[in-house]
Every structure is written in structure tokens, then in C-alpha cells.
Amino acid sequence: MEVTFDHVSKNYGDVVAVHDLNLKIAEGSLHFLLGPSGCGKTTTLRMLAGLETTSAGRILFGDKDVTALPAAERGIGMVFQNYALWPHMTVAKNIEYGLSLKRLSAVVREQRLKEALELTQLTRFASRLPGQLSGGQQQRVALARALAIRPTVLLLDEPLSNLDAQLRLEMRDNISRIHRQTKITTVYVTHDQKEALSMGTEVSVLRAGRLIQSAPPRQLYHHPATPFIARFIGETNLVNATYRGEEQGLLLFECGFGHLRAKRQAAALSLGQAVTLSFRPETIEVSVDGAAQNSVNPLRVFLEHLTYLGESEQLALRTADQQVLRANIFNPPEHDLSEGVAIACNVDPEHILVLPVELDQGAGT
Amino acid sequence: MTQGTTTIPQQTTKRQRSRSLPTLVGYVMLALTLVALLLFLVLPVGMILYKAFRVQDHFTLEYFRLLFANDLQITAIQNSLWIGVATTLLCTLLSLPLAVINARYNFPGKKLLAGLLLTPMVMPPFVGAIGFQRFFARRGSINLLLLDSGIISTPIEWLQGDRVFWAVVLLEVLHLYPIVYLNLTAALANIDPSLEEMATTLGAPRWRQFKDIVWPLARSGYFAGAIIVFIWALTDLGTPLLVGFKETMPVRIFNMITDVNENPVGYALVCLVILITSGIYALAKITTRGKSYDMMSRGHVSSAVKTISALRAAPFYGLLTLTIFAALTPHLSVLITSISSKWFMTVLPEHYTLDYYRQILNTDLPLIGIKNSLLFSGSSMLIDLVVGVFIAYVVVRKLVPFAGLLDALTMVPLALPGIVLAFGYVTTYTNTVLDPFTNPTALLIIAYAVRRLPYMVRSAAAGLAQTSVSLEEAAATFGASRLHTMRTITVPLVSANLIAGCLLCFAYAMLDVSDSLILAMKDQYYPLTKAIYALFLEHGSGEFVASALGVVGMALLTVCIMGASLMLGKKMGELFRSG
Numbered sequence: 001m002e003v004t005f006d007h008v009s010k011n012y013g014d015v016v017a018v019h020d021l022n023l024k025i026a027e028g029s030l031h032f033l034l035g036p037s038g039c040g041k042t043t044t045l046r047m048l049a050g051l052e053t054t055s056a057g058r059i060l061f062g063d064k065d066v067t068a069l070p071a072a073e074r075g076i077g078m079v080f081q082n083y084a085l086w087p088h089m090t091v092a093k094n095i096e097y098g099l100s101l102k103r104l105s106a107v108v109r110e111q112r113l114k115e116a117l118e119l120t121q122l123t124r125f126a127s128r129l130p131g132q133l134s135g136g137q138q139q140r141v142a143l144a145r146a147l148a149i150r151p152t153v154l155l156l157d158e159p160l161s162n163l164d165a166q167l168r169l170e171m172r173d174n175i176s177r178i179h180r181q182t183k184i185t186t187v188y189v190t191h192d193q194k195e196a197l198s199m200g201t202e203v204s205v206l207r208a209g210r211l212i213q214s215a216p217p218r219q220l221y222h223h224p225a226t227p228f229i230a231r232f233i234g235e236t237n238l239v240n241a242t243y244r245g246e247e248q249g250l251l252l253f254e255c256g257f258g259h260l261r262a263k264r265q266a267a268a269l270s271l272g273q274a275v276t277l278s279f280r281p282e283t284i285e286v287s288v289d290g291a292a293q294n295s296v297n298p299l300r301v302f303l304e305h306l307t308y309l310g311e312s313e314q315l316a317l318r319t320a321d322q323q324v325l326r327a328n329i330f331n332p333p334e335h336d337l338s339e340g341v342a343i344a345c346n347v348d349p350e351h352i353l354v355l356p357v358e359l360d361q362g363a364g365t
Numbered sequence: 366m367t368q369g370t371t372t373i374p375q376q377t378t379k380r381q382r383s384r385s386l387p388t389l390v391g392y393v394m395l396a397l398t399l400v401a402l403l404l405f406l407v408l409p410v411g412m413i414l415y416k417a418f419r420v421q422d423h424f425t426l427e428y429f430r431l432l433f434a435n436d437l438q439i440t441a442i443q444n445s446l447w448i449g450v451a452t453t454l455l456c457t458l459l460s461l462p463l464a465v466i467n468a469r470y471n472f473p474g475k476k477l478l479a480g481l482l483l484t485p486m487v488m489p490p491f492v493g494a495i496g497f498q499r500f501f502a503r504r505g506s507i508n509l510l511l512l513d514s515g516i517i518s519t520p521i522e523w524l525q526g527d528r529v530f531w532a533v534v535l536l537e538v539l540h541l542y543p544i545v546y547l548n549l550t551a552a553l554a555n556i557d558p559s560l561e562e563m564a565t566t567l568g569a570p571r572w573r574q575f576k577d578i579v580w581p582l583a584r585s586g587y588f589a590g591a592i593i594v595f596i597w598a599l600t601d602l603g604t605p606l607l608v609g610f611k612e613t614m615p616v617r618i619f620n621m622i623t624d625v626n627e628n629p630v631g632y633a634l635v636c637l638v639i640l641i642t643s644g645i646y647a648l649a650k651i652t653t654r655g656k657s658y659d660m661m662s663r664g665h666v667s668s669a670v671k672t673i674s675a676l677r678a679a680p681f682y683g684l685l686t687l688t689i690f691a692a693l694t695p696h697l698s699v700l701i702t703s704i705s706s707k708w709f710m711t712v713l714p715e716h717y718t719l720d721y722y723r724q725i726l727n728t729d730l731p732l733i734g735i736k737n738s739l740l741f742s743g744s745s746m747l748i749d750l751v752v753g754v755f756i757a758y759v760v761v762r763k764l765v766p767f768a769g770l771l772d773a774l775t776m777v778p779l780a781l782p783g784i785v786l787a788f789g790y791v792t793t794y795t796n797t798v799l800d801p802f803t804n805p806t807a808l809l810i811i812a813y814a815v816r817r818l819p820y821m822v823r824s825a826a827a828g829l830a831q832t833s834v835s836l837e838e839a840a841a842t843f844g845a846s847r848l849h850t851m852r853t854i855t856v857p858l859v860s861a862n863l864i865a866g867c868l869l870c871f872a873y874a875m876l877d878v879s880d881s882l883i884l885a886m887k888d889q890y891y892p893l894t895k896a897i898y899a900l901f902l903e904h905g906s907g908e909f910v911a912s913a914l915g916v917v918g919m920a921l922l923t924v925c926i927m928g929a930s931l932m933l934g935k936k937m938g939e940l941f942r943s944g
Contacts, residue, residue: 051562072568084559088581097577098567149567 001061001152001185002027003048008057010043017043019209021057025187025202030179032196033189035206036232041189042157044206048187049155050074061152074153077146077184081158083138085130091141092117092126098149116148119178136167140174147182154186160195172199193233197221205229227358230278237281237325240357243273250296250349253277256321261296262352269354276355283351284327286315287344288335295346301325303341308332317345390848395759398752402774405811409789410639410781416629416792417636428633437612438634444530445614446641449599452537456545456594457587459538462684464549471670472678478685484923485692486543489876490536491603491894492915495901495908496698497536498524498608499708506698506712513712529610536608537598539692544597545590552586553579585653592649593779596642600782603878603894607901614638615784615879622791622883635788646780696919703912721906721913731914733889734896741806741892742874745813749870752814753821754863758851760822761829772822779819783879786812790884805884809892812884813874820873824866828859865932872925876918893918 003025010018018040025031033041046052048059050071058067066074086094095116099109117123120140130138139159146154159175160168176199179186190196196203197217204214213225224230227238241253241260250261253275260277269275284299301317304324313332317325327345337343418424432438467479500506501523508520524532556579564574602615610616614634621631675682703721705714725731759765760772778786790808791801801808832855840850856863881892891899893914900911 049566051565071562071566074566076566078563078566080559080563082557082559084557084563086560086563086578086582097564097569101568101573145563 003153003185003187004058004060005044006058006060008044008047008059009055010040010047010052011055016209018047021211023204023211023214025185027185028183029201030176030186030188030199032200032203033187033206034191034193034196034203034232036191038208039206040209041191041206045155045157045187045189048153049076049078075149075151076153076155077149077151078155079139079142079146079157079159081161083130083142083162085138085141085145087130090127090129091122091133091144094130094141095145095148098145102149112148112150116144119147119181120144120174135163136171139163139171143175143178147178147184151184154184156186156188158190159188161190161192168195175199197233205232224278224353224355227276227278227355230353230355235281235326236278237284238355239277239279239323239325241275241277243269243271243275245271251354253354256323257319258300260347260352261349262354263349265354267354274357276357278353278355279347279351281314281326281328282330283347284317284325285346285348286327286329287346288329288333288337296349297347297352299325299345299347301343301345303337303339303343305339306337317343391764394755395765398756399771401752402815405790405815406774406777406781406786409786409793412793413632413635413639413785413789417632420629428629429637431630432633432637435630438617438630441612441614441617442637444610444612445599448530448534448537448605448613449595451534452541452598453545453591453595455534455538456542457591459542459688460546460549463542463546463688464553466681466684467546467550468553469671470678470681471672472681473675474682478682478689481689482546482685482692483543483926484689485539485696486541486926488540488693488696488919488922489603489878489894489915490540490601490695491607491876491878492699492897492919493540493695494536494604494607495897495912495915496700496702497532497695499702499908500694500698501532504710509710509712524608529608532608533605533610533613534598536604536695537601539695540604541594541597542688542692544594545587548586548590549583552583555586556582588649588653592646595645596780596782599641600638600784601878602784602882603898606882607898615782618784618788619883622788631788632792635785638782638785642780642782642785699912699915699919702909703916705909721909722917724906724910725913725917728910730888730891730896730900731910734891734893734914735917737885737891738875738893741809741813742871744810745817745874746867746871748810748814749818749821750863750867753818753866753870754825754856756818757822757825757829758855761826762834775822776819778816781816783812783816783877784883786816787880787883790880801884802886805886805890809880809884809890812880813877814870816877816880817870817873820869821866824862824869825859828862829855832858861932865929868925868929868932872922872929875925876922 005021005023008018008021009016021044033044035041043052047054050066050069050073054067058065060066061074086097089097092113095113096109099112104112113126114123117126120143122137122140122144125133125137125141130141133141139162142159156175160171163171172195175188179199188195188200197220200217202214202216203220205212205220207228213220213229215223220229220233224233230236231238239255239260241255244252244254244259246252246264247261249264251264251269253260253262255277262277285295299317299319301319303315304318305316307314311331313329315327315329317327319325417428418426420427463482467475467482498505502508503520503522505523507523508517511517512520522528560578560582561574564578569577600615602619605611605613605616606619611620614637618631618634618638621628621634701714702708704717704719706716706718706720708714756771756775760768760775765771790799790812794800794808795802799807836858837850837854840854841847845853876894877892878894881894882898885891885895888899897911897914897918900907900914903910
């Protein structure tokens with residue numbers, strides 16, 4: 001089922017929780033709503049579920065306007081952050097509850113229960129109470145319960161946030177597998193960008209109630225629309241700079257520690273325009289032998305700090321104007337760099353993104 | 366510590382000694398507590414059970430045969446059971462909407478109204494009954510009002526025949542509904558809203574959500590309160606005594622106390638009360654066994670409490686104010702009675718006076734009552750404080766293997782009727798040093814202390830449970846002993862709970878009815894409530910002075926309870942549950 005938000009807003013009194021949201025969620029996709037806490041992602045999901053009313057705008061399932069439709073008639077399955085398992089019902093009863101409300105025949109109910117239990121590998125636990133299950137198992141019961149009613153849209157509200165790191169990884173695979181098997185249009189709310197990148201077919205990033213960018217994970221990572229997204233999705237170096245015109249087919253920028261050149265961008269720039277340049281830590285090429293390279297974007301920096309992680313090495317580099325840049329070296333060669341030495345680096349103009357200046361860069365990570 | 370108890374060998378280091386001494390103190394205290402509970406809780410009950418089945422030196426069921434052969438006794442038993450049932454049902458009907466409103470809605474003025482809803486609980490029905498009688502007497506205000514407005518032509522006998530039953534039930538309901546209300550509110554508020562939201566998304570209508578999800582989860586909380594209400598209504602002595610409903614178990618027991626040695630049927634009747642209360646308690650335990658569920662972690666966004674405007678809350682205001690007004694009517698009538706002069710054949714008094722308050726200060730009995738009550742209640746409060754904190758600490762921190770048993774034992778008085786305990790004391794301690802017929806002071810203090818101990822333990826335990834053990838362990842790493850840690854770290858942290866517990870213990874002891882009426886047998890040892898009762902029985906202005914004294918008592922109590930409520934907040938409800 002394709003889901004459409006058409007100019008949807010939500011206010012609580014004077015507080016704007018969601019502002020003029022326009023978004024199409026493709027049928028069969030695993031669509032992520034990603035953002036820091038308080039960005040409006042859960043409110044969006046709850047409006048989709050019919051648990052919150054909209055202040056303005058329409059929500060469509062396919063061509064059907066469901067804005068005024070009660071939750072029960074939308075055909076959604078929901079997994080709450082805390083699972084919301086009924087503690088007095090067994091796993092089987094929890095799953096069957098929704099089926100019994102749909103007045104399905106006993107045979108069909110039995111069949112659906114069996115399917116849901118198998119899909120989530122819970123068959124052994126059918127007669128247990130939720131309190132007798134581990135966190136991961138509880139999470140699967142919540143999933144099974146939502147899936148058993150064969151929802152047209154599956155809604156997941158931070159489903160993994162209550163699990164420990166190891167279990168979270170397992171459950172990611174689990175949910176991805178179930179999504180592949182069922183092909184149910186799924187809307188997944190999270191604040192964990194790794195979850196979104198690794199699982200999502202499309203990711204919508206929200207901030208302070210506004211949708212900032214909606215794109216597949218790779219595009220989001222490589223072509224973030226704003227410095228906020230560049231920083232929220234993965235790690236990056238952000239440098240304030242001024243546009244100084246073109247030079248040898250590249251864009252020339254002046255920043256606090258010299259000049260940087262970037263590949264031509266789609267957006268037009270005017271001379272003297274302030275921008276934010278973004279380049280990922282892994283795009284900084286560090287010459288560990290200290291030899292200066294003949295490059296387009298030479299960086300003269302001091303090695304401030306070095307963190308050795310085996311398969312990689314993280315460097316904190318201090319520029320002439322006291323900015324700190326982060327660089328990552330993968331498969332680091334043996335070297336004798338020590339903290340405080342001057343080293344030569346280079347950034348390929350290919351990898352420098354020119355982004356608009358964001359007024360409150362520091363806020364909201 | 367005296368030298369006699371130190372058995373530590375000479376070579377023990379100073380550090381070790383400083384640790385084992387307090388440990389020893391702890392165990393001595395624990396032993397003393399257990400002995401006290403055995404002597405003043407287990408033994409008296411045991412004595413009643415023993416005497417109820419004993420003639421000379423062999424087992425008998427004769428007293429029970431006599432009991433059940435007597436129609437008057439049967440009627441009394443039936444009446445009391447019906448009072449219990451009717452009160453519990455009506456309390457439930459009244460409390461359910463109140464609890465739903467409190468747990469689910471927010472509106473201007475809610476805090477104040479929710480607080481006022483609790484006031485009836487602290488107003489002794491015993492005192493209210495005095496004023497209630499004035500209003501509902503043959504020539505009381507209600508009849509006169511109805512006569513004046515032409516609705517009736519002859520006065521209705523409100524307090525005769527069947528109607529006296531309903532008068533008692535009404536007074537009990539107006540006094541006890543807050544207990545059900547508090548427990549239900551807590552149970553409802555404890556249910557994660559997402560549990561119902563989930564059912565909503567699956568298409569469950571509201572009534573099914575209530576039946577399938579809310580009720581099963583709130584059930585044990587409800588029963589915890591309902592049982593207390595049932596047992597208290599069943600065994601309340603003050604109300605039926607003052608309203609004049611003699612055919613009830615508590616009143617019959619009260620009348621039997623003086624000649625219990627000649628008429629052992631009294632033992633059988635008290636024994637029956639014990640059996641009924643423990644039977645009900647056991648039944649409730651069995652039906653709710655394994656039905657208590659820990660709520661899973663809560664969602665972070667959704668809140669069950671809906672904020673609505675004053676206008677939309679209009680029906681709520683109506684219901685709440687009506688309830689509060691009805692519940693306070695008996696006490697208002699006491700207040701009016703206490704300041705009325707020449708109140709005869711008019712709806713409200715013609716003239717008002719403060720004479721009766723002056724009389725309190727000029728006559729012996731009221732002053733003795735106040736003085737004795739302050740002394741008894743104050744002493745019992747101190748005992749509760751020390752013992753209660755100690756027990757709570759041992760139980761919450763699970764310091765001894767039988768902590769659960771100790772906890773259960775301390776909680777028994779909540780379900781154990783005051784008349785039973787008082788009766789047991791008379792049975793056990795007549796002709797001993799503690800003989801209540803000579804001087805009941807010690808027994809009264811002990812009775813007050815034992816019966817209010819649960820409040821103290823619960824208050825302290827609630828605070829301790831929220832105080833992380835690591836705070837104590839941190840102190841222990843510096844070499845502080847357990848007792849020292851308790852004094853310097855733990856007690857200061859839970860002081861709000863302790864003050865609240867003290868206020869409750871004190872207030873409830875001040876207005877204790879059953880123990881006071883039964884144990885205090887001589888004028889000079891009368892506590893406040895018995896003085897009120899004695900004055901009430903006096904002819905002439907006795908009723909008015911009794912009212913004035915009752916108002917003084919209520920004022921004292923109100924201050925205490927409000928203080929406790931401020932200290933405890935929402936946790937207040939946890940004090941009034943049976944398990």
C-alpha cells in the first residue's frame with residue numbers, strides 16, 4: 001500500500017510537532033523516519049496509525065483518504081517501542097487477540113497464529129507469558145502480533161531501542177528478512193542512523209518537525225542536503241568557506257586555513273557566497289611518511305591525537321586556524337607518526353560537498 | 366553496649382569489633398521485635414482461638430453451638446455480613462468513575478478536588494454518626510425540611526428498622542470509598558497506555574479493551590482495596606454503636622467484653638470474626654493468585670492523561686463536588702451541632718454559640734480525653750517509628766532469610782479487626798501486670814502501635830525501595846557500619862516518608878475507636894474517642910459537648926493527614942492495600 005502525507009501538520013497548542021509534511025512512501029518499501037528525539041518522527045507515525053489526529057492536511061493509503069478514519073479501520077499493524085504486550089495473556093493469546101476481533105473462523109485464526117509464530121521463530125514459546133520472555137523474544141511477539149492481522153502497513157516505533165547492542169544486530173536481520181518475505185509496506189521510526197542505513201530502502205530525515213531530505217541510504221550518505229544530515233548520517237568534517245569563483249574547472253573556496261577546491265555542483269553559486277563544505281573523515285588522504293604531496297587540495301595540519309583501532313586509525317588534525325578535522329585511515333600501514341608533528345594531507349575535490357550554511361550547526365545532533 | 370554482651374575475643378582488631386557490635390544490636394532488635402509481635406499480635410489471637418474451643422481442659426464446639434442456636438446472634442452475624450457486602454459494592458460503584466476520571470483526565474482544579482475526595486477517609490465515621498443522627502432523627506433537620514416543604518406529612522423514622530442498616534452502610538461508604546478509589550486509581554495509572562492503544566489499532570471497542578485488558582490488569586489492585594473496605598465495614602464498632610444498630614457483631618462483642626469470663630460465647634463470636642476475615646482474605650488471595658503482572662517498560666511519548674478544559678470537565682466537577690459534599694455532610698452536621706444553641710424543631714439551629722467549646726476546657730472528661738490521647742498516640746507513634754523503620758529496612762534490603770514472613774506478620778493488623786485485637790488483649794492480659802481493668806495505658810499504647818505499624822512500615826518501605834542500595838554501599842566502602850549508614854545516609858533520605866508515616870500513625874491512633882472503647886474502662890484513662898462516646902451518652906448537653914470534642918479531633922486529624930498527603934503524594938494509596 002502506498003502511503004502519502006499531503007501537507008500534514010500537527011500542533012499541540014503553540015508547539016509545532018510536525019510542520020507541513022509532504023511525503024510518499026512507496027508500496028512494499030521499508031521506509032525509515034530518522035531524526036533526533038523530539039523531531040516529530042513518532043508523532044508522524046502515530047498520526048499514520050490513527051492514534052493522533054492531524055491538525056491539518058491529509059493522509060492517504062493508496063488513493064483512499066484515511067485522515068478521519070479510526071485506527072481500527074486503517075488495517076495497520078503496530079509495534080510499540082516498549083512492545084505493549086499484554087502481560088496477562090500468553091504469547092499465543094497476544095497474537096490471537098487481533099484475529100479474534102476480526103471475526104475470522106477458528107481455522108483461519110489457527111493458521112494465522114501458526115504462521116506468525118513460525119515467521120518470528122516463536123513456536124516454542126506460544127504458551128509463555130510475556131514476563132517469562134527475554135527482551136528479544138518480547139520484541140518478536142510484538143512483531144508477530146502486528147503481522148498476524150496481515151496489515152496493509154506495518155508501523156514500527158523504535159522497535160530495537162530497548163535491546164542490547166548484540167541483540168539489536170540480530171533483530172535488524174530478522175526484521176529485514178521478514179520484510180523481504182512479506183513485502184509489507186513498513187514505516188520504521190528510529191534515531192539510530194545505522195539502523196536506517198543498513199535496513200532502509202528509503203530514509204526520511206526529520207528535524208524539529210520538518211522533513212529535510214528523503215532518499216535511499218547511499219544517496220543520503222553521499223549527497224546530504226544539509227550540513228545537519230551530513231553530520232547526522234555518519235561522521236563528517238564541516239568547514240565554513242566563501243566562494244571565490246572557478247579555477248581550472250573546479251570551484252575555489254577560501255576557508256580559515258587556506259583554499260579548498262571542489263567539483264562543480266548542480267546549484268549555482270555567486271561570488272562571495274558563504275557555504276559549508278563537508279568531507280568525510282575517510283576522504284582525507286594522509287601521507288604517513290610525512291612527504292608533501294603535489295595535490296589539488298593540500299592540507300597543512302598538525303597531528304593532535306591518534307586513536308589506533310586495529311583495522312583502522314582515527315586522527316584528529318589541527319589546522320592553522322585551530323579547527324580540528326577528523327581523518328580515518330583504513331588498514332593503516334606501520335608508521336612512526338607521533339602527536340604534535342606536522343603532516344601533509346590531501347582531499348580529492350570529488351569528495352568535497354558544497355552545502356548551504358546552516359544557522360544552528362551546533363544544535364540538534 | 367554493655368560488657369556482658371561483648372563476647373569478642375581479645376585479639377579481635379578494632380575494625381572487626383566496630384562491625385560486629387552493631388550487627389549484634391541488629392539481631393537483638395530483630396529478636397525483640399519478633400517477641401513483641403508474638404506477644405501482642407499472635408498470642409492474643411491465639412488465646413481467643415484457644416478459649417473458643419476449650420471447656421475446662423478439653424476440646425469443644427459447644428460455644429459455637431450456643432452461638433448458632435441464638436437467633437439474635439445469627440441476625441447480628443447476617444447484618445454485619447450484609448453491611449460489609451453492601452458497603453463494598455457501593456464503594457466500588459462510587460469509586461470506579463472517580464478513579465477513571467482521576468487516572469485519565471487532567472483539568473483545572475483537579476488536584477484540589479482529588480485531594481478533597483480523600484478527606485472523608487480521615488474523618489472518623491464514629492464522629493460523623495453523631496451529627497448524622499441529629500439530621501436524621503425523628504425531629505431532625507431532614508424530617509423538618511421535608512415536613513416544611515410538604516413532601517411528607519408525618520416524620521419518617523430514618524433510624525428505625527431496616528433504615529438503620531442503610532444508615533450504617535451509608536456512613537461506612539462515605540467513610541471508606543477513598544480506599545477503593547485510591548487503589549483503583551493507582552492500578553489504572555499503572556497500566557501503560559500503549560497496551561490500550563495497541564488494542565485500539567487492532568479494532569477493539571472501548572468496552573472490550575476494558576474487559577480484556579484494563580480489568581484483568583487492575584483487578585488485583587482493586588481487590589487489595591475492596592478487601593480492606595469489606596473487613597473494616599464488617600468489623601467497625603463505632604458507627605453501629607452510635608447510630609444504635611445493636612444487632613451487629615462488633616456491638617455484640619463490645620457488650621460481651623465485661624462478662625466474657627462468665628459467658629464464653631463471646632470467644633466463639635470473635636473467633637467467627639477471625640474466621641470470616643481470614644477466609645475472605647484467603648479467598649481473595651486465591652482468586653488473584655498469579656494474576657499480578659509487572660508492567661513492562663513504558664513507552665516514552667504517550668501519556669494516558671488527557672487534558673480537557675474546565676467547560677468539558679463540567680460533569681466531572683459535578684460528580685466530584687457532589688461526592689465530596691455528601692461525604693462531608695455528617696461531619697458538617699457535627700460542626701453545626703457543636704456550635705448550636707437551642708436547636709429544637711427547626712431545620713438549622715436558631716442561635717449559635719461557642720459554649721460547648723468553653724465547656725471542653727472547663728470539664729474534666731474532655732480534657733482527660735485529649736491529654737490521654739495525645740500521650741497514648743504520641744507514644745505509639747514513637748514505637749511505630751523505631752520498629753517500623755527497622756522492619757522496613759530489614760524487609761526491603763532482605764537482610765534475614767525470613768524477611769517475607771516478617772513483612773506478612775507486620776501487615777496482619779491491616780486486615781485484623783480492632784475489636785479482635787482488643788478482645789484478645791482483654792482475654793490474654795486480664796490479671797497480669799498489664800490488666801486493662803486496672804490501668805490500660807500500656808495496652809492501649811501497644812494496641813495503637815500494633816494496629817498502625819503497617820502504615821509506618823509501608824511508608825518507610827516505599828521510601829527505602831526508591832533509595833538505591835549503592836548509596837549505602839558507598840558509605841560501607843568507607844568502613845561505616847550498617848547502623849551508622851542507616852542513621853546517616855538512609856534515614857535522612859527517606860525522611861519525607863517517615864514524617865508521613867508518623868502523621869498517619871498519630872492521626873489514626875488519635876481517632877481509634879475499637880481499642881479505645883474496649884480497653885479503656887475507667888474515666889481517668891479514657892482517650893478522646895471514649896470520652897466522646899461517654900459524653901454522647903450523657904443527658905442534657907452531652908451530645909453537644911461530644912460534637913465539639915469531635916470537631917477538635919477532626920481538626921487535629923485533618924492537619925495530620927494533609928501533612929502526610931503532602932509528603933507522600935500519589936504513593937498515599939499504597940498504604941491502604943491488603944497485600
